[in-house]
Amino acid sequence: MNAPDTPFPFDAAVQAAADRIEPDVIAWRRDLHQNPELGNREVRTARIVAAHLRSLGFDQVLEKVAHTGVVGLLKGGKPGPVVALRADMDALPVVEETDVPFKSTVRTEWNGNPCGVMHACGHDAHTSILMGVASVLASIRDRIPGSVKLVFQPAEETPPIGEDGGAKMMVAEGCLKNPDVGAIFGLHVTSIHPTGKIGYRSGPLMASADDFRVFVRGNQTHAAMPWRGIDPIVVGSQIVLGLQTIVARRMNITHEPSVVTVGVFRGGVRHNIIPDEVRLEGTIRAFDEEHRNQLHEHVKRIAEMIAEAGGAKANVHIHRWYDVTVNHPGLTEWSVPTLARIAGEANVNVVDKVCGAEDFSFFQKEVPGFFYFMGCTPVDRDATTAAPNHSPRFYVDERALKLGVRTLSALALDWLSANAKG
Ligand SMILES: [Zn+2]
Numbered sequence: 001m002n003a004p005d006t007p008f009p010f011d012a013a014v015q016a017a018a019d020r021i022e023p024d025v026i027a028w029r030r031d032l033h034q035n036p037e038l039g040n041r042e043v044r045t046a047r048i049v050a051a052h053l054r055s056l057g058f059d060q061v062l063e064k065v066a067h068t069g070v071v072g073l074l075k076g077g078k079p080g081p082v083v084a085l086r087a088d089m090d091a092l093p094v095v096e097e098t099d100v101p102f103k104s105t106v107r108t109e110w111n112g113n114p115c116g117v118m119h120a121c122g123h124d125a126h127t128s129i130l131m132g133v134a135s136v137l138a139s140i141r142d143r144i145p146g147s148v149k150l151v152f153q154p155a156e157e158t159p160p161i162g163e164d165g166g167a168k169m170m171v172a173e174g175c176l177k178n179p180d181v182g183a184i185f186g187l188h189v190t191s192i193h194p195t196g197k198i199g200y201r202s203g204p205l206m207a208s209a210d211d212f213r214v215f216v217r218g219n220q221t222h223a224a225m226p227w228r229g230i231d232p233i234v235v236g237s238q239i240v241l242g243l244q245t246i247v248a249r250r251m252n253i254t255h256e257p258s259v260v261t262v263g264v265f266r267g268g269v270r271h272n273i274i275p276d277e278v279r280l281e282g283t284i285r286a287f288d289e290e291h292r293n294q295l296h297e298h299v300k301r302i303a304e305m306i307a308e309a310g311g312a313k314a315n316v317h318i319h320r321w322y323d324v325t326v327n328h329p330g331l332t333e334w335s336v337p338t339l340a341r342i343a344g345e346a347n348v349n350v351v352d353k354v355c356g357a358e359d360f361s362f363f364q365k366e367v368p369g370f371f372y373f374m375g376c377t378p379v380d381r382d383a384t385t386a387a388p389n390h391s392p393r394f395y396v397d398e399r400a401l402k403l404g405v406r407t408l409s410a411l412a413l414d415w416l417s418a419n420a421k422g
């Protein structure tokens with residue numbers, strides 16, 4: 001099987017190299033896990049990544065892309081196009097509660113508040129997997145028809161307040177240009193599937209994520225004499241309920257789902273004072289750009305009009321964060337046989353949409369991109385009840401790492417082989 005004259009001449013070499021590098025990938029992942037860094041602060045992580053790529057003889061290693069990002073270019077021995085693979089490197093402000101021996105005890109600050117730091121979303125796995133891919137591809141570089149760009153991205157979980165960063169900034173700094181990338185692939189580990197399983201979806205996969213703040217201005221008065229003022233708590237409460245009618249009554253849910261959630265309701269200092277102002281904060285999720293704009297209009301109008309009806313005034317601010325993560329249908333269809341060949345057909349399945357967001361979407365707006373999920377809950381545990389990504393008890397089964405190395409390597413090599421001219 002997989003001798004050089006078969007349709008998949010790289011499989012045997014990739015498998016052997018992935019087997020060889022697996023202990024290193026696990027060791028890198030443990031080190032990164034024990035030394036996690038928050039968004040735009042991935043200084044140590046970036047240094048390790050860059051040193052690794054240089055040690056493998058990468059033709060170009062750019063550092064400090066979008067603050068702390070690293071972009072490596074490996075030119076194959078044969079002419080051909082350029083494919084990109086992406087891993088995110090940042091951790092989360094979470095105090096780790098697992099009992100692994102390489103548990104993080106790091107403490108730092110996030111937006112001015114003291115916090116723990118934990119790789120609670122598995123980006124340590126993504127970074128070490130892509131370092132493993134670098135080793136695998138470098139070991140067969142003479143045979144590669146084209147070039148591979150490895151994109152190690154900071155601040156996927158958003159940069160600290162007041163800073164820019166992440167995929168959007170990497171794209172703005174030209175990480176997909178010079179040489180120009182033809183397609184990009186990325187993966188995410190997830191607790192909701194067992195190790196060995198891969199989930200994918202064509203078209204919209206993950207939601208857009210935007211946040212909103214509503215300042216409801218009333219008129220402060222004694223709580224025993226509400227008629228002397230305007231009560232922003234009652235008006236704010238009506239706004240919360242009004243916002244819940246948007247998805248239920250205004251959106252065409254047969255087309256795509258959407259979510260409007262109020263997560264913060266703040267106001268008042270004493271039981272016997274009606275305050276001047278309350279503040280609401282929430283999130284808007286959509287799987288379609290037109291829906292997304294409609295949701296924004298509804299949130300604004302409902303908050304403003306309800307406030308006006310109550311004699312108050314609402315100021316609405318909406319911040320657009322991440323676009324919908326949309327898998328290019330043609331590239332998705334093309335990718336599935338590769339995943340099935342490597343992971344086994346029964347292990348590759350279409351999954352539901354996810355209301356979480358990913359800034360991989362910004363790469364996909366520039367070039368065709370395919371993003372897939374890889375299970376990381378040990379097969380002897382129940383994935384439906386495993387601690388989810390972002391939990392202080394989130395757990396990555398290290399047996400999943402090698403499948404990540406093999407699938408990303410195979411996608412890159414298959415894509416280059418299929419798109420090399422001649
Ligand atoms: Zn996350």
Ligand SMILES: [Zn+2]
Pocket residue numbers: 121122123156188
């Ligand atoms: Zn993540």
